[in-house]
Amino acid sequence: MQFISLITLIFTLIGCLQAFPIESRSPGTFYGVTYNARHSDGSCQSASEVSDSIKLMKSNGITHIRTYSQECDQLPSILKAIKAQGGGMTVLAAVWLDGSSGDDQEISTLKSVLSKNYGNQYIQGILVGNEVIFNNVMSDGTLINKIKQVKAFASAINVGTAEIPSSYTNQLVTACDMVASNVYPFFSNVNVDTAISNLKAQYNNLKKVAGSKNVWITETGWPSSGSALGNSVPSETNGQKYVTGLLKSSLPYYYFEWQDSDWKSEGTEKSFGLLNSAAQLGGQILSPKQNDTVQVGQNTEISFQYENVGTGDYTVDIQLWQDAAASVLIDNITIGHEIKSGNSSGPHVDFVYNDTYTWKVPHGLNETFYLTVIEHAKTPIYAQGITMRSRPVMLHTSSAVSLALNSFSLTFLVGVSFLIFSLSA
Numbered sequence: 001m002q003f004i005s006l007i008t009l010i011f012t013l014i015g016c017l018q019a020f021p022i023e024s025r026s027p028g029t030f031y032g033v034t035y036n037a038r039h040s041d042g043s044c045q046s047a048s049e050v051s052d053s054i055k056l057m058k059s060n061g062i063t064h065i066r067t068y069s070q071e072c073d074q075l076p077s078i079l080k081a082i083k084a085q086g087g088g089m090t091v092l093a094a095v096w097l098d099g100s101s102g103d104d105q106e107i108s109t110l111k112s113v114l115s116k117n118y119g120n121q122y123i124q125g126i127l128v129g130n131e132v133i134f135n136n137v138m139s140d141g142t143l144i145n146k147i148k149q150v151k152a153f154a155s156a157i158n159v160g161t162a163e164i165p166s167s168y169t170n171q172l173v174t175a176c177d178m179v180a181s182n183v184y185p186f187f188s189n190v191n192v193d194t195a196i197s198n199l200k201a202q203y204n205n206l207k208k209v210a211g212s213k214n215v216w217i218t219e220t221g222w223p224s225s226g227s228a229l230g231n232s233v234p235s236e237t238n239g240q241k242y243v244t245g246l247l248k249s250s251l252p253y254y255y256f257e258w259q260d261s262d263w264k265s266e267g268t269e270k271s272f273g274l275l276n277s278a279a280q281l282g283g284q285i286l287s288p289k290q291n292d293t294v295q296v297g298q299n300t301e302i303s304f305q306y307e308n309v310g311t312g313d314y315t316v317d318i319q320l321w322q323d324a325a326a327s328v329l330i331d332n333i334t335i336g337h338e339i340k341s342g343n344s345s346g347p348h349v350d351f352v353y354n355d356t357y358t359w360k361v362p363h364g365l366n367e368t369f370y371l372t373v374i375e376h377a378k379t380p381i382y383a384q385g386i387t388m389r390s391r392p393v394m395l396h397t398s399s400a401v402s403l404a405l406n407s408f409s410l411t412f413l414v415g416v417s418f419l420i421f422s423l424s425a
Contacts, residue, residue, distance in 0.1 A: 030247065032064030032254040033057070034219060037074035044072035047080070052388060053258070054081035054089070063089045066218055066254040068130055069096035070109040079119035090124035092180075092218070092254070093157075097129035097146060099137045107146070111153050125158040126150055127180055127218065133167040140167075144175040162218045165206055179210035182219035182256075185242075189230035192222065192238040196245035203251060217253035220246070285373055285393045286354070293396045294361045302333075302357045304373045307388060308342035312379030315339065318357055321370040326392050330369055333359050342377065365397050 035053065037045045045053070057065070067074060075093055082089045095106045114120060128147045132138050138146075143161060151159045160176030165183060173179060183202045185195035199220060206215045222242035223234035246253060286303040294300045302318060315336045322328040339355050370392035378385045 030062045030255055031252055032066060033062055034066045034068070034254050034257040035078075036068055036257070037072045037077070045074075047073070047077040048389075050074065050077040051081040051084065054078060055085055055386070058082075058085050058089055064092075064124070064254065065089065066092040066127070067094045068127075069094055070106050070113070071096070075110070075113050076116070076118045079122055082122045083119045087119075087122065090122055092125050092127055092216075093123050094127045095129065095146070095150060097132050097137060097143070099132075103146065107149060110150065114154060114157075120157070123157055125160065125178060125180075125216075126154055127160060127162045130162045131164060131167070131182060132161070133172075134164045140169050140172050144172060147175050158214075165202055165209075168206075168209055173209060173211070173213070176213070178214040178216060179206055180216045180218040181206055183217050184220055186222050186232045186234070187229065189232055191231045192233070192241050195222070195232075195242050196249060199253075200249070200251065215252070217251060219256040220253050221256040285371060285390050288371070288393065288395055290393050291396070292393075293398045296361050296363055296365070296397050298361055300359050300361055302359050302371070302373070303354065304356075304390065305352045305354050306339065306373070306375045307352055307377075309377050309386060310379035311341055311343050312377055314341050315376045316355070316357075317374040317376070318359070319372050319374065320365070321372065321392060322366065324370055324392055324394065326370060326372050326389070330366070331362070333357070336376075339375075342379070361397065368394060368396050370394055 037050055037053075039045060054065075057063075065078065067078070075091070078091050082091065093110065095103075095110055097103050097106070110126070128150050129137075129143055132143055133140055147159055147161060158177035160178045160180050161172070162180045162182055163172070165181050168179065168181070181202075183199055183206075185198040185202075188198055188202075190198045199217070203215065203217060222239045224236045224239045226234045228234065243255070246255065284305045286305060288294060288300060288302070304316070304318075306314070306316065315338050317335045318333040318337065319326075320330040320333060322330055334357060337357060340353055342353065372390050372392050374387060374389045376385060376387050
C-alpha cells in the first residue's frame with residue numbers, strides 16, 4: 001500500500017482498514033469525530049475496546065468526541081478512558097430521544113452517571129436528542145421541556161440539542177446553551193468540489209441565528225459508497241476530497257463517523273465511516289475459523305493478523321478461554337512469542353502483518369472453548385507499550401483417540417455378531 005501522508009500513517013497506527021485515505025490537516029488534525037461505542041454489526045463494545053479507541057484517537061490528535069446516547073454504558077467508559085490518558089480530550093455527552101418511555105430512562109441514566117463523576121470535567125456539553133424535530137419525533141415545545149429536565153441536574157454543563165439548520169426556531173435557540181447542528185453538503189445536492197464552501201456558508205448562517213452562542217457542526221461527512229443525490233456522488237475519492245477540505249479548515253466539526261455502521265439501514269447512511277466495517281482494534285484470527293473443530297493430539301496452524309503500530313518490539317500471547325468474554329482462562333498456548341516488527345517509514349507501509357503459530361491440541365479440553373491472540377507492541381509512539389486483543393473465536397474438540405476407540409468398538413461388535421451368527425448356523 002502506498003504511503004502517502006502523515007494522516008495515512010495515523011490510520012495505519014490504528015491498524016484498521018480505511019473507508020478512504022485521509023490527508024493531514026494544516027495545522028493539526030480532525031477537530032472531532034462522532035462515536036457510538038458499537039461494533040459495525042451493532043453490538044456494544046466492551047469497556048476495554050472503548051478504552052483502546054480513545055487511546056488511539058488521542059495519540060493521533062483527535063481530541064473531541066461526540067456521542068448519541070447512554071447505551072452500552074459508554075459515557076462512563078469514555079470518561080474513564082480519557083482520564084486514564086491524562087485528560088486533554090472532551091466529550092459531547094448525549095440523551096437519545098425517540099418519543100418512547102426509553103427517553104426517561106436515558107435521562108435517568110445520564111443523571112446517575114453525572115452524580116458519580118467519572119470525569120465530568122471532560123464533558124464539553126450535553127446533546128438532548130438528535131434531529132428529533134426534523135424527523136417528527138416530537139415538537140420543539142416537547143424537546144425544550146426535555147432540555148430543561150436535563151438542565152435541572154446538569155447546571156454546570158452546557159445543554160442543547162442537535163438539529164439540522166432549518167429546524168432551529170427562536171424558542172429552541174433560546175432554550176439551548178449552544179447551537180449544535182448536523183450539516184451535510186452531500187444532502188444539499190452539491191458537487192464535492194464546492195462542498196466545503198457550502199458547509200462554511202451554512203455554518204455562517206447558523207452563527208447569525210445563534211447570536212452570541214457557540215455554534216458546533218455536530219455531524220458532517222461524505223459517504224464512500226451508495227447512490228448519488230444529483231451532483232453529490234458518494235465514492236472513496238470524493239470522500240477523501242471532502243476530508244482534505246475539512247482538515248484545512250478551522251471549523252468546529254465532528255466528522256460522521258468513526259466507523260461504518262453495517263447495522264444501519266441500507267443506503268449511504270452506513271458508509272460514512274472513516275474506518276470501514278472490517279475495521280477492528282486488535283488483530284484477527286484467520287484460522288481456525290469461528291465454529292471450527294480441532295483434532296485432539298494433532299497439530300493445528302493458528303494463522304493471525306496483527307496491527308502495524310510502527311517500528312518496535314512485538315510479541316503475541318495466544319490463549320484459550322472457557323467463555324466468549326475471555327474472562328476465565330483455560331490455558332496459555334504461548335506467552336511472549338516474538339513476531340516481526342511493524343514499520344512506519346519507507347515507500348510502502350502495511351496496515352497489518354500475518355503470522356502463524358503451530359499448536360498441538362492437548363487432551364482434556366472442554367468440548368467448546370475460545371481462542372484469542374493478544375498483540376503487545378512497544379514503539380516510539382507507544383513507549384509504554386500497547387496491547388490489543390483479537391475477538392475470541394469459538395472452537396470445538398474432536399478426539400482422534402475417541403474416534404479410534406469408536407471404530408474399534410464397532411469392528412469388535414460386528415465381529416462378535418458374525419461369530420454368534422456362524423455358531424447358530
